[in-house]
Amino acid sequence: MDHIRNFCIIAHIDHGKSTLADRLLEYTQTIKITEGQMLDDMELERERGITIKSHAIQMEYTFDKEKYVLNLIDTPGHVDFSYEVSRSIAACEGALLIVDATQGVQAQTISNLYMAIDHNLEIIPVINKIDMPNAMPEEVEDEIVDLIGCDPEDIIRASGKTGEGVPEILEAIVKRIPVPKGDVKAPLQALIFDSIFNSFRGIITLCKVDNGVIKKGDKVKFVQTGMEYTADEVGVLKMDMVPTKQLSTGEVGYIISGIKNATEVKVGDTVTHIDTPCKHAIEGFQEVKPMVFAGVYPIDPNDYENLRASLEKLQLNDASLTFQPESSQALGFGFRCGFLGLLHMEIVQERLDREFNMDVITTVPNVSYMVYDKQGNEKEVHNPSGLPDQTMIDHIEEPFIKASIITSSDYIGPIMTLCLDKRGELVSQNYVSGNRLELIFMIPLGEIVIDFYDKLKSISKGYASFDYHIDSFRPSKLAKLDILLNGEPVDALSTLTHESNAVTFGRRMCEKLKDLIPRQQFDIAIQAAIGAKIVARETVKQVRKDVTAKCYGGDISRKRKLLEKQKKGKKRMKQIGNVQVPQKAFLAVLKLD
Numbered sequence: 001m002d003h004i005r006n007f008c009i010i011a012h013i014d015h016g017k018s019t020l021a022d023r024l025l026e027y028t029q030t031i032k033i034t035e036g037q038m039l040d041d042m043e044l045e046r047e048r049g050i051t052i053k054s055h056a057i058q059m060e061y062t063f064d065k066e067k068y069v070l071n072l073i074d075t076p077g078h079v080d081f082s083y084e085v086s087r088s089i090a091a092c093e094g095a096l097l098i099v100d101a102t103q104g105v106q107a108q109t110i111s112n113l114y115m116a117i118d119h120n121l122e123i124i125p126v127i128n129k130i131d132m133p134n135a136m137p138e139e140v141e142d143e144i145v146d147l148i149g150c151d152p153e154d155i156i157r158a159s160g161k162t163g164e165g166v167p168e169i170l171e172a173i174v175k176r177i178p179v180p181k182g183d184v185k186a187p188l189q190a191l192i193f194d195s196i197f198n199s200f201r202g203i204i205t206l207c208k209v210d211n212g213v214i215k216k217g218d219k220v221k222f223v224q225t226g227m228e229y230t231a232d233e234v235g236v237l238k239m240d241m242v243p244t245k246q247l248s249t250g251e252v253g254y255i256i257s258g259i260k261n262a263t264e265v266k267v268g269d270t271v272t273h274i275d276t277p278c279k280h281a282i283e284g285f286q287e288v289k290p291m292v293f294a295g296v297y298p299i300d301p302n303d304y305e306n307l308r309a310s311l312e313k314l315q316l317n318d319a320s321l322t323f324q325p326e327s328s329q330a331l332g333f334g335f336r337c338g339f340l341g342l343l344h345m346e347i348v349q350e351r352l353d354r355e356f357n358m359d360v361i362t363t364v365p366n367v368s369y370m371v372y373d374k375q376g377n378e379k380e381v382h383n384p385s386g387l388p389d390q391t392m393i394d395h396i397e398e399p400f401i402k403a404s405i406i407t408s409s410d411y412i413g414p415i416m417t418l419c420l421d422k423r424g425e426l427v428s429q430n431y432v433s434g435n436r437l438e439l440i441f442m443i444p445l446g447e448i449v450i451d452f453y454d455k456l457k458s459i460s461k462g463y464a465s466f467d468y469h470i471d472s473f474r475p476s477k478l479a480k481l482d483i484l485l486n487g488e489p490v491d492a493l494s495t496l497t498h499e500s501n502a503v504t505f506g507r508r509m510c511e512k513l514k515d516l517i518p519r520q521q522f523d524i525a526i527q528a529a530i531g532a533k534i535v536a537r538e539t540v541k542q543v544r545k546d547v548t549a550k551c552y553g554g555d556i557s558r559k560r561k562l563l564e565k566q567k568k569g570k571k572r573m574k575q576i577g578n579v580q581v582p583q584k585a586f587l588a589v590l591k592l593d
């Protein structure tokens, strides 16, 4: 145990976590980098530059003629996955805190750091990208000293590009990170911090042994789920899985036990022996609940079963995705999918498109609501159209987040306006350094789901970083806004919005839909209604002339091209009553000006 060090890397997105991790793996000759980066293995992850799912890798490192085993536990880099980050952190004794020398401390740096400090991790601060011409190592050093109260000498300057600082980082890992604690003789207690889907081996559980020993062939139990398995194989993760006879206290590795469904392996669960179980589960377990929901419908109704099969496959390696059949008058049969957040939703949408070639319509996302009726019954609602009749409702509660935004003082004005506009309440402001501030807001999650990230980015010209955690459910005065096309309500366009801005919101929805719904052979009335009351109306005028008329019948190939283009456009259209509605219209609400 004396020669094991378990650590993770915490950093804001794009501060160079993956690049630096690669340098550590190269230096310890765990891998030889040829091209690309090793830790993010899904195509999508690489393109987005975001580590979606955490994994772990073991390195061997010799220092002072002693051999050490260093386990790097990778953490997902996005707010939607903060619970998974917290479990990875709980499996470590130390963390590299990486800060980009050109960007300084950002929102995620702070929130991840707090998590690490809560778990008593030894923090090794690293200023990365010092090779860049616009690096400001002195300023960033001051920020870090202010943030964690360390000695400036404790901060390592490094570059993932040139490899500078890498030997110092490895040395610091050995010298500064504590040896894992635990009792080899105690009953087995291993923390599950992740799982990997493997098409041959099923679901592979990744864990860190806090106490005791797990051997190949052991009968084990997952405490939270109560499920029992045989550990058919245990081992450590290097470039490949390397089977071992056992995993002992302090070690990080994998268990293969013939699990077929990712939902059985809950991050944060405890593995113990069936015969000699541990007394307590490891603390901090949470059931991750999806917070953002949207309808996903096949464009072609015949694809319904294919869509189900695709979602089932996605769920094999993404246990946080949930789905249930639902039907919509407007869109037919589809599924209500639950996501951890907006980014998670985008990832699922993209994977359906790329990996499964599914043409789907996704409806406007909404959050989960708690609805209390007059009898005092409570019901969780995942879809505005599933709301009971207004007269039955006593009150509705919606999830609020605690959001942290770091920005320079130049943008404080517009950011305040945006957050207040989104029903945010300012909780506090703290100076990070010089002219940079951290603003803490309480904001309804429902407001973040709709058109927040893009606005924040544009008003701050990209110089604001954002991070959040779900805080609590709170009562809000919400109204259901319905959209009618030629008098027919379109359930997929219903939204829940705060009473105070429901009318304005209805008006903007109608205006936006007017732009998005193409002209057809007849006038189309677009109306917004709250209950029986129409609050806004727009009209799409009928088409006057033949679209191909402008070709004057002259150039036949141009005419054909135009018709083909129209046909392609139709693919993403849905017939509602007698009106053709494009996919974009279902997401209109996301892009209201």
Ligand code: GTP
Binding pocket: 011, 012, 013, 014, 015, 016, 017, 018, 019, 020, 048, 049, 050, 051, 077, 128, 129, 130, 131, 132, 158, 159, 160, 161, 162
């Ligand atoms: P996420 O996984 O999205 O959180 O990103 P990350 O923190 O892993 O960042 P990544 O390693 O992908 O690096 C982000 C960008 O910065 C990439 O374009 C890297 O090539 C670049 N980069 C990383 N480290 C350095 C460095 O030390 N110097 C320079 N010049 N560029 C770097």
